[in-house]
Amino acid sequence: MHPFKYIAPENIDQVLNLLSEYGERARLLAGGTDILVQTRTGRFDLDALIDLKHIAETTKLILGLESLVLGAAVPCYQIYENPEIVANYPGITDAASLIGGIQIQSRASLGGNLCNSTPSADGICPLIVHNSTANIVGPNGPKSIPVAAFCTGPGKNILAKGEFLVSINIPTPKSGFGSAYERFIPRNEMDIAVAGVASSIQLSDDGNTIEAARIALAAVGPTPIVAETSNQFLIGKQPSEESFYEAAELAASAASPIDDMRGDIEFRQKLVNVLTRRTLNTALKRARSN
């Protein structure tokens, strides 16, 4: 491993200066559960790792009226140990509770999961179905983009040179909202998703109609996939076995998985179908109790 410096800046401007100084020779460190493995295995040759855990904006977790602002370096346990987040952001809580084991959840952040941009990331699809936006800063100032538009390929994202993710905004759900994330792995814990599905449902005020639905698919394409045809189909429908079945069929055809050691194409499409129905049913249950 190439020896690198450890730098712990205390504000965003210092990070931007360091990124401009080091360019490709530096990476950012949040939980470290991906980046330290990647530097050790030679994926990056770095001169510096820049720790984001001494900066207010990247380490804060603010439950505001409009949204939950989740700093890019906030570790998973801070999500599932917060009763208010558990109650209002169930799909995100699902993901934070199943990424790695307890040791990983002590460190790993959803911001890091997003920036690592692997297709199998458990944290990204729940953020998508919660309509989250990524708050980015760079040499040209701050900007916000939907998390759904963040990933551009396996391990690739829209972050340009000198830019970094500061935080994620997750809108505060209205009543009648529910979400869920489930993945399939051959073991019970500690594995990479063969396929994963996040779903969210917004029920109408009378609870009889789906006002909006969002379904996002993990590990079945080069990036997390938004199952747009399913989302459109469910608008105005009554939540039922039949409508969920149809939405799941549409989601399975939106998937474009590869064959690999974890599963073949047909298996992954089948998984998407089953997981879509399951997460829709869980999201519905949660929407009705919210």
Added chain:
Amino acid sequence: MTEIDSVSKIIVKTTINQENMELLISPHQSLLEMLREVAGLTGTKEGCNDGNCGACTVNLDGRIVDSCLVLGAETEGKSIETIEGIAKDGGNLHPLQQAFLEEAALQCGICTPGFLVSAKALLEKEPNPDEQRIRLWLAGNLCRCTGYDKIIRAVQKVAEDNN
């Protein structure tokens, strides 16, 4: 193999097993390397060195972490507990250590320090976890010898004694 280090070493001030320490480390060294190679605390084991096996588990400011996935430099000002800090009072074993012996919850022993540090953190947080909770909590610790049942039984035994 001696690694030629082009980056200057740094001093990290940290508390290990309630003892204040100043350690001279390379900034790219992991907490695991800092503990074993600099502090001489070799009770913490290296298994996979990539966050899968949990053999290197230590307690960092009250949270269990894989010490291979933390930089030593990140522990400035923090408090670390390793397997060496678990038995207290002049050599009396911790109840979990005693239970691991009585239940034969180890064979080769490489995973044992990690399991003990993890299990201790669970019981401090939740004194009476059920079997499922124990298995879930310990999912980040792998054992290739015992088949887990004996480990789970040892932790359950201590949990029951907490009742």
